[in-house]
Amino acid sequence: MEASMSDKSSTSRSPLSQKGHTIQKQEDLNTIGGSISVEINEKKVSVPFGTTILEACKINQIHVPTLCHHEDLCVAGVCRVCVVEVEGIRTLQAACAFPITSPIKIKTSTPTVRKARKNIIDLLLSEHYGECYSCIRNQNCELQKLAEEYGVDKYTFGHVTKPKYETDKSSLSVIRDMSKCVLCKRCVRTCIDLQEVGVLEAVHRGDQTHISTFMDKPLADVICINCGQCINRCPTAALHANDPSDEIWSAIDDPKKHVVIQTAPSPRAAIGEEFGLGAGHSMTGQLNTALKRIGFDAVFDTNFTADLTILEEGTELLLRLKSALVDKDPNVRLPQFTSCSPGWVKYIEHFYPQYLDHMSSAKSPQQMFGAIIKTFYAKQAGIDPADVVSVALMPCAAKKFECNRPEMNSSGFKDVDYGLTTREMAKMIKEAGIYLPEMPETTFDSPFGEASGAGLIFGATGGVMEAALRTVYELVTGREVPFKNLNIEPCRGFEGIKQASVKLENVREEWKFLEGVEVKFIVAHGTANAKLVMEMLKRGELNDVHFIEIMACPGGCIGGGGQPIPTSEEIRTKRAQAIYSEEERLTVRKSHENPYVKMLYEKFLTDGPCGKLSHKLLHTHYVKRGKYIA
Amino acid sequence: MLVSERTSLTEEIERLVEQYGKDRSSLLPILQAVERKYRYVPDFAMQEIALQLDIHPVEVYSVVTFYSFLHSKPRGRNIVRLCRTIICDISGKENVESAITRELGISFGETTPDKKITLEYTNCLGMCDQGPAMMVNDRVFTRLTPEKAVEILNEIK
Amino acid sequence: MESVYKKTQREGKVLFSSYKRGEGIEKALKLGREDILYELKISKLKGRGGAGFPTATKWMLTAAAKSDIKYIVCNADEGEPGTFKDRVLLTEYPEIVFDGMVIGGYTVGAQKGIVYLRGEYEYMLSFLEDYLKKMREDNLLGKNILGKKDFNFDIIIRMGSGAYVCGEETALIESLEGNRGEARNRPPYPVNTGFMGKPTSVNNVETLASVPKILVKGGEWFAKQGTGKSSGSKLFSISGDCEKPGVYELPWGIKISDLLTIVGAKDTKAVQVGGASGICIPESQFDRTISYEDVATGGSIMIFNKSRNMLHILKNFMEFFVEESCGQCTPCRIGNVKLLEGIEMIENNKFTFSYINQLKELGKTMQVASKCGLGQSSPNAFISILDNFKDEIFNPGKNGGKYVR
Numbered sequence A: 001m002e003a004s005m006s007d008k009s010s011t012s013r014s015p016l017s018q019k020g021h022t023i024q025k026q027e028d029l030n031t032i033g034g035s036i037s038v039e040i041n042e043k044k045v046s047v048p049f050g051t052t053i054l055e056a057c058k059i060n061q062i063h064v065p066t067l068c069h070h071e072d073l074c075v076a077g078v079c080r081v082c083v084v085e086v087e088g089i090r091t092l093q094a095a096c097a098f099p100i101t102s103p104i105k106i107k108t109s110t111p112t113v114r115k116a117r118k119n120i121i122d123l124l125l126s127e128h129y130g131e132c133y134s135c136i137r138n139q140n141c142e143l144q145k146l147a148e149e150y151g152v153d154k155y156t157f158g159h160v161t162k163p164k165y166e167t168d169k170s171s172l173s174v175i176r177d178m179s180k181c182v183l184c185k186r187c188v189r190t191c192i193d194l195q196e197v198g199v200l201e202a203v204h205r206g207d208q209t210h211i212s213t214f215m216d217k218p219l220a221d222v223i224c225i226n227c228g229q230c231i232n233r234c235p236t237a238a239l240h241a242n243d244p245s246d247e248i249w250s251a252i253d254d255p256k257k258h259v260v261i262q263t264a265p266s267p268r269a270a271i272g273e274e275f276g277l278g279a280g281h282s283m284t285g286q287l288n289t290a291l292k293r294i295g296f297d298a299v300f301d302t303n304f305t306a307d308l309t310i311l312e313e314g315t316e317l318l319l320r321l322k323s324a325l326v327d328k329d330p331n332v333r334l335p336q337f338t339s340c341s342p343g344w345v346k347y348i349e350h351f352y353p354q355y356l357d358h359m360s361s362a363k364s365p366q367q368m369f370g371a372i373i374k375t376f377y378a379k380q381a382g383i384d385p386a387d388v389v390s391v392a393l394m395p396c397a398a399k400k401f402e403c404n405r406p407e408m409n410s411s412g413f414k415d416v417d418y419g420l421t422t423r424e425m426a427k428m429i430k431e432a433g434i435y436l437p438e439m440p441e442t443t444f445d446s447p448f449g450e451a452s453g454a455g456l457i458f459g460a461t462g463g464v465m466e467a468a469l470r471t472v473y474e475l476v477t478g479r480e481v482p483f484k485n486l487n488i489e490p491c492r493g494f495e496g497i498k499q500a501s502v503k504l505e506n507v508r509e510e511w512k513f514l515e516g517v518e519v520k521f522i523v524a525h526g527t528a529n530a531k532l533v534m535e536m537l538k539r540g541e542l543n544d545v546h547f548i549e550i551m552a553c554p555g556g557c558i559g560g561g562g563q564p565i566p567t568s569e570e571i572r573t574k575r576a577q578a579i580y581s582e583e584e585r586l587t588v589r590k591s592h593e594n595p596y597v598k599m600l601y602e603k604f605l606t607d608g609p610c611g612k613l614s615h616k617l618l619h620t621h622y623v624k625r626g627k628y629i630a
Numbered sequence B: 001m002l003v004s005e006r007t008s009l010t011e012e013i014e015r016l017v018e019q020y021g022k023d024r025s026s027l028l029p030i031l032q033a034v035e036r037k038y039r040y041v042p043d044f045a046m047q048e049i050a051l052q053l054d055i056h057p058v059e060v061y062s063v064v065t066f067y068s069f070l071h072s073k074p075r076g077r078n079i080v081r082l083c084r085t086i087i088c089d090i091s092g093k094e095n096v097e098s099a100i101t102r103e104l105g106i107s108f109g110e111t112t113p114d115k116k117i118t119l120e121y122t123n124c125l126g127m128c129d130q131g132p133a134m135m136v137n138d139r140v141f142t143r144l145t146p147e148k149a150v151e152i153l154n155e156i157k
Numbered sequence C: 001m002e003s004v005y006k007k008t009q010r011e012g013k014v015l016f017s018s019y020k021r022g023e024g025i026e027k028a029l030k031l032g033r034e035d036i037l038y039e040l041k042i043s044k045l046k047g048r049g050g051a052g053f054p055t056a057t058k059w060m061l062t063a064a065a066k067s068d069i070k071y072i073v074c075n076a077d078e079g080e081p082g083t084f085k086d087r088v089l090l091t092e093y094p095e096i097v098f099d100g101m102v103i104g105g106y107t108v109g110a111q112k113g114i115v116y117l118r119g120e121y122e123y124m125l126s127f128l129e130d131y132l133k134k135m136r137e138d139n140l141l142g143k144n145i146l147g148k149k150d151f152n153f154d155i156i157i158r159m160g161s162g163a164y165v166c167g168e169e170t171a172l173i174e175s176l177e178g179n180r181g182e183a184r185n186r187p188p189y190p191v192n193t194g195f196m197g198k199p200t201s202v203n204n205v206e207t208l209a210s211v212p213k214i215l216v217k218g219g220e221w222f223a224k225q226g227t228g229k230s231s232g233s234k235l236f237s238i239s240g241d242c243e244k245p246g247v248y249e250l251p252w253g254i255k256i257s258d259l260l261t262i263v264g265a266k267d268t269k270a271v272q273v274g275g276a277s278g279i280c281i282p283e284s285q286f287d288r289t290i291s292y293e294d295v296a297t298g299g300s301i302m303i304f305n306k307s308r309n310m311l312h313i314l315k316n317f318m319e320f321f322v323e324e325s326c327g328q329c330t331p332c333r334i335g336n337v338k339l340l341e342g343i344e345m346i347e348n349n350k351f352t353f354s355y356i357n358q359l360k361e362l363g364k365t366m367q368v369a370s371k372c373g374l375g376q377s378s379p380n381a382f383i384s385i386l387d388n389f390k391d392e393i394f395n396p397g398k399n400g401g402k403y404v405r
């Protein structure tokens, strides 16, 4: 077993735009020993060469307000809220953008600085349309917080009374309300630099500047992949998700409707943040209780269909390998890509449609569950599927788009009615007067009660790969994967692109053609890294790779576009840890050992994984969308 | 846009990319060349340029909308830009302005119905010693009087 | 149709003195890099683009930056209202400008010079291209220039597209790289990380034009012109209410009143020095001098006589900034709008003095907190006109009579 890490982590990319080389160490100056002593507010401190003033202040517990700065993104230095005084320079300097390369003296709270910040906040408020109490970001808004911090008690420079821009509600996932935009350009840096999708940019200039799409088209008409990463980084409510909770409430309130919800692992690992807990608390049991109290008729674990996905996708991979190695079928495409991230699906449909044949045809766990609920479950429970309302609690903005794809109706109905994000769920729970952390823990409803840990780790980047390997390896060799505690470490961690392989030896008779084959796999997260992988594929560098997992969001689902705001690498790490430690406590940790999955294949999908019925219900096809914006 | 027009645009952009280099730093010269010919940068051209320079269409659009001399919507065959900065403004710009709007029957920011002329304002042309000044496409005319300005416009095809 | 008039009103001693094409380059190659920098240093030449940064230092830093590829950029964006001296230099004295670029290339170790010519000056493009062609023919550009082994340098011209802010050097570089003309964060400075991330020296047309003269006549000679801190002479673009508008080469340190006499200005009420981003000098201060020590300028002098309406002038400036701001940073993008709204309030008699004072404070914030020089200087006119012409603006009856545009 050999594991080689690619050096292309998402943080080491250099963006196309100027911001990339904003903080650059000059080699020749670096010899000073790597650290510099500076004075902050008359206190002498020593910081590493090239540290920004902002970081230096943070290390030394000095708070400098920011707005356009975001840890995940390159420097912008545009809001000017973080200005400080540097001795010897006439103008104030943006702390977030000023790299320390000489022993400077910094003052973070002089009268000039305070007045400047106050004026700047007042300016932003003067153009900001909206009332906090009717705003989705009330209590979790960086602009609101700044206003509070700087004691804004009136609109010094007036206040707009009419929205400047029409809200763009065209997208099923992301709503753009540019009258609340503060032009921090975080979304631009997210969409162009972090995700490399390139939907949003600033257009026009001067007072006309605003964030827009190509030719100001509605978001639904451009190549947005619905990842929602821009929402996660927007400091205000200018970007927010398309919230279906009103409709879900009416379904709950309608006695004729049987409202079912499936919950994915990532929201469970993060929803505590919405209730004031730190990152990294899994709330699965509490959430089950809360959802029942709200009025959902049944609560299921998406991990169940994650296990199903592994069996379907794993079988598909083995079939592809067989076609390639035994039948020498020239039409079979390898490597096979995972297909559970709807953002990634739309990305490849737009940007690399010529490679769609590489996509696993397996639906995502959400959609598989949708199909099962309105067929198998409805029948078992004796409910007319037409009365079933199927909700999915997801960490994801793209799931809203996914469940609305026209092909997602294999049950004869819309398989999943609503995709609900973690944030929206928290809002519903709060509306119901429930404080989630206080809830007693309960379990999921039958007949899909328990899932394996393999499904659980889907939430973090590398999870699908790890789960698939556990199953594929064991199916083929009859033995467990050769990793301590089944933890396939090369799949874990936040490197942008991870590459590793596992050798198949002493295989079972029926898989003899795989004897000695080294299964090579790649795990990538964030579409910028997906782009790198696709370019490698294009250049023919991945001909010997068999399986590639791609998640559209940085960090995988735990960093999804529907997750609590704020987000940072630290927060995502903690969420991932919560998932991994929860999974270690489980007894069943391999998808194929999930007894309920076995039951489903025995009772319902009787012709097995990738069989006829599973193809009808659990597999899908894709659309060649291309890049052209009509 | 017709298919044949698209193909010729694509070819034209390929030529420009070859001339200036397949790099983002060629973006402005390429856009300028397209604008010079069509008096605006068609939406198809923006996408084609983005494709060939390996950048996103919205980035091209963003650049086009940033610069006053680049446009994303069709305009007239000739662009007349009258300087409205202070020195021209106090040296009789107003009279020139009303003379040409009267003559063409359109206001600034508009295009004549026959698509011959688009009227625009511009900021300081660097001709303050000879104001009022205006640009007709890439030519500059100075010391305008209402009469002279109209005469110049009449010579435009 | 002859559309643009030639206009050099006063042939001065420095820039407009006689010069033979290539003379400066020859001298430079003879002197060598160190001596060129030395001559520039003792000449005390400061950048003529407005910021007044010592050119010797800029070139030294660019020369010292480690890189195989470097650039010299000639900033011919000349967008400051009331400035047109670079236009005259480029059309009438291209030899000193381009020679200056070649010398710069030699000094800092650049292989490529880029002229960023404002879109409004496209009409001179073919003339300049022809001129560069001739220079190539005469081996003033190209390989082994004037026989100097391994000194290869060429110049290309890139057009702007109508954006004043692209005169700001980092916005200019962004524009050259195919981006929106949005100023960069500094540090790092272009001398280290400029065009395409390579060391780049951005110099104004007039600065470059001064270099060959300095080399030919000596740094000491240059330093002797003008006043102590302000060496050499300066090109002024004179416009507005005077008999002889145009470009003048005059010594630094000249009194505003003397300048007004020279250009035939009568009945003058105000002189706007430094363009829209400069300050407005009232009659009571006409004995001030134009120099880095007193009233500094990139060369724009706009003269307004007693019939002019100062509020109207100010409004015109602010409209300019509202439109020309790149729009990336808060103080400038929204601040300028607020200042303009303030002017409209005054116009309509809907203002309070306390709000106007608040706006002046806002102006001071913009001066220190804006990301680039545009927002840092756009409130200058607002503050100086409202301060210096209080009576006219806030107490109009006192002046009797009406103002025209």
Ligand SMILES: Cc1cc2nc3c(=O)[nH]c(=O)nc-3n(C[C@H](O)[C@H](O)[C@H](O)COP(=O)(O)O)c2cc1C
Pocket: C046, C047, C048, C049, C050, C051, C052, C053, C055, C075, C076, C077, C078, C079, C080, C164, C165, C166, C167, C168, C169, C170, C202, C203, C204, C205, C207, C208, C372, C373, C374
């Ligand atoms: C908004 C703005 C516009 C400017 N426009 C010009 C210009 O048109 N020409 C110019 O040479 N410098 C201009 N500058 C100054 C440049 O940033 C830079 O300082 C100058 O080109 C450096 O050359 P110098 O050292 O030779 O003066 C401008 C600065 C600002 C802030």
Ligand code: SF4
Pocket: A128, A129, A130, A131, A132, A133, A135, A136, A137, A138, A139, A141, A142, A143, A144, A180, A236, A237, A238
């Ligand atoms: S975006 Fe923030 S500041 Fe604006 S209305 Fe919403 S909560 Fe208030």
Ligand code: SF4
Pocket: A174, A190, A191, A195, A197, A198, A199, A200, A223, A224, A225, A226, A227, A228, A229, A230, A231
């Ligand atoms: S949802 Fe994703 S692709 Fe769409 S605009 Fe936001 S960041 Fe870009």
Ligand code: SF4
Pocket: A180, A181, A182, A183, A184, A185, A186, A187, A188, A211, A230, A233, A234, A235, A236, A238, A239
């Ligand atoms: S939409 Fe949000 S993230 Fe984007 S610029 Fe506006 S405030 Fe910033």
Ligand code: SF4
Pocket: C165, C182, C183, C324, C325, C326, C327, C328, C329, C330, C332, C333, C370, C371, C372, C373, C374, C375, C376
């Ligand atoms: S000061 Fe104005 S022009 Fe300069 S960066 Fe800020 S918004 Fe742009």
Ligand code: FES
Pocket: A065, A066, A067, A068, A069, A076, A077, A078, A079, A080, A081, A082, A083, A094, A095, A096, A097
């Ligand atoms: S946080 Fe530093 S400028 Fe916005």
